[in-house]
Amino acid sequence: MKQPLLTTDFLDRAVNLFGDDIGIVADDGTEFTYNEVGERVDRLSNALRERGVEKGNRVALLSKNSHYFIETLYATMQLGAVFVPLNFRLQPEEYDYLVDDCDPAVFITDNEHAEKVSHLRGDNDTDEWIAYDADEVDGQWDDYERVLEETSSESPERPDISEDDDATILYTSGTTGDPKGVVHTHRSQHYHAMIHSHHVEFEDDDVLLWTSPMFHLNGWGHIYGLTGVGGKHVVVRDFDPATVFERVNEYDVSFMGGAPTVLNLLLEHNENHDIRTSGVNPVRVETAASPPPKRTIRLTEEELGWRIIHAYGSTETGPLVATSNSRRRMQNGDKYDIINKPGFATLNTEIRVVDRDGNDVPLDDQTKGEVIVRGNQVLDRYWNKPAMTEEVFNDRVEGWFHTGDIATMDENKMISIVDRKKDIIISGGENISTIEVQNVIYEHPDVRLAAVIGVPHEKWGETPKALVVTQDGSNLTENDLIEFTRERLAHYKCPTSVEFRDELPQTSTGKIQKFELRDEYWGNEEENVN
Template structure:
């Protein structure tokens, strides 16, 4: 196939081709390959527990055989409601070996969110933490769940941590009441002990079979299940490896803080690490102190993260005490990366931190700045191999010339099959292979792309288009600002006006008047926030994306109460 010349090709890293060859194997093949080529290579480190690739594959086989015995069928949706842990990896690959469909479920979900996802996916099995079992039990009667498999953090802790764990729960006032052995409630650890590690041939007949129902973040409304096929995910992993061309098989260590139940963590940490036979350094949640200690001790070479993580790390009061020099490369995703954060983290670590872009519907990565070659500040970078992109007029859908601002559309082998049982929404978002991102962006004449903002976040004040990201970048440059989020709020005269929510750095004094003066020196008059609110923290998703919908809902509630 002849590849049409694109402006971004001239800036590709030299070893990265425009087109790639993708293996015609289902996703679990990568795990078998890693265990065959590097059997004693450390696959996972988890709170002192170390697991080789041989051991990991054996545990996956055990769980796959156990699920098979319990009656889990090919094509069945299996919800996995786990934090980053060996269990999360084992459960994920075990379901895929059976030809099942993984439904990644956020352990932070409230009952209403959990019920919606389980009902929508028609999941018949869930694998969850004992800490969330009560929520699962409460919604179970209103779902299709037949069986519940429960695991505990202690199941993969080393001695004596596994022995002390129940005492810690008791000390923290946490009581667990899981009725193992009744009503098809099973203990994950018992199933693994009783099952044999008999190799299982992956029951996937076509790479176009759905591997994952990945629900959209719900930051803009009711979550939908994106159907990601084995080919979608395999492609994105191979694309990742081609872009990270300095990564060496069997030698890298990947810091696993981004949750695996989020598509970003699933691809850039779990699946990529397995493909590379790298060590996954697993942390069940992001804590600044724990993260810094782990980096200094375990020496990760790769650190996929979110801007808020890097913000928290560089602002830690004792950051200078920790050695971050093992980090070679960081991919920042899920939200815009402020330039000041990028520069500060690179200075501290000596590694490269670049911004990328992706969506749940694209497995997720479509763009990343070159890591060791030419990058552009504020840009999401270049489209990955085999990925075509264009900026179109939101109304006419006509492609715009470089510099034009419109909606970003994406075409490539990592684009989803469609939304689960939502044909109408699928047809609205996909046309002739092009996926409508809903993001407003532009491309420069060298093929670097820029995201101005979500189309839904665009502020129109007095007829002017205002992109919140531009205002947020200015606020982040203020020496006393740690985090900032900008939204549009109703205004009787301008239609909308700009409001900024700001989190000051610890120990820094900051006033609304100071912020206003600062913005007046940096922004055109119509872009200046008319309202400021200082906060201790901002509402976020588990991967650090600010939930602007929550801020907008709060403003609406204020307006209705005042009215």
């Protein structure tokens, strides 16, 4: 018997089996049972349908972590429409391309970010605009709660949804040109949630604290997985170490996500305050983005008493395709060495590390190659980018997704990321395209040559640094150039330092040799993964 794998299965199961149990604790402490969540989702689905949303249409959401985020995801998907969560950290003009590209039928936003997209109203085909608290936003917006109150709570008739239908578009930073819309189907998201739930050991008594942004890969799939097992979501709108520890103890949190930057901030807070680091439940924390330093891993486990699960993946791969969560491997080797590795392939996932000719590298943990992946959780395609889709699935080996990450593989088939083919900086868990930042720097008339690289940063792991050759006679200063970029880019993307030089190392064809520049700052440090 074959049943379609749909994202809606997870909330359906939670309502059916755990309807009277608390499913979500909102940021303000309001509690919703899964029955109440299901009713609110149905009301929003009916409201979206009344506003013209049909199967295949896009619904965009610009929001920090909230219960509204979870509701909008399920309300959109049970209509067969496509959910498009946007990064709330962008500058207003950076939304122009995204909205034009996905062409949403309805746009929903929280109050804090409504102004960022207000300039788009009337300039595109999106006619319906909803804000969480419309009375607090300038202009005419439909109010989210009033929309729900005025709409039927009856379960909407669902269209015929195939597991191969588009479920979500997730925008990721482009290394060249415009951002890429990563399309995941119901099947890929469902399959990923099942795999991920297994490897992070979800059970129905788990309590998840939302310390990671939900817009990142739909919360790494936990909006599906934890919901499906009947666990409890505890929402934190803004990350704050003191609040995290308060919620951990108040709600007996057992699981959370935490990029290395987040872990370091929590460790620093714990060192400076006399606090309890856990409630009744033991805490496990999933870390990803960039490999955490061994010191961070050790202190998290020894000082906080939390168990770290290290995962690896990307927006295109579900995200999870590898993990080092292996009791067997840890028993037979250095525990922190094992945790530090991105790990081996997850269930029903294939990972290879191949050379330029597509041949597997030796399992010596020394020979470098590109990580390629094959699995049911991998993206379907890039939205409106067929040529790019073709390339990423067929660069070195036909039919495999090419991650762009350079790695080694050991005798246990555990990978270690040592480089990134794409010029991406991961700062505090956020992906930053150096090409995008360089393009903005080159807009300044005093800049003749520029390169942006990631350099070590105690708090963020790495941070953008600009190396610049100016035009003759220029009086450009570091502060001037940083401010110039901050007026044109999300602030987290902007250089935190600028160094002016007489020249930059180049190849005979004029390509700047960034590896030489990076070596000046990283040397042989393990964190140098650019």
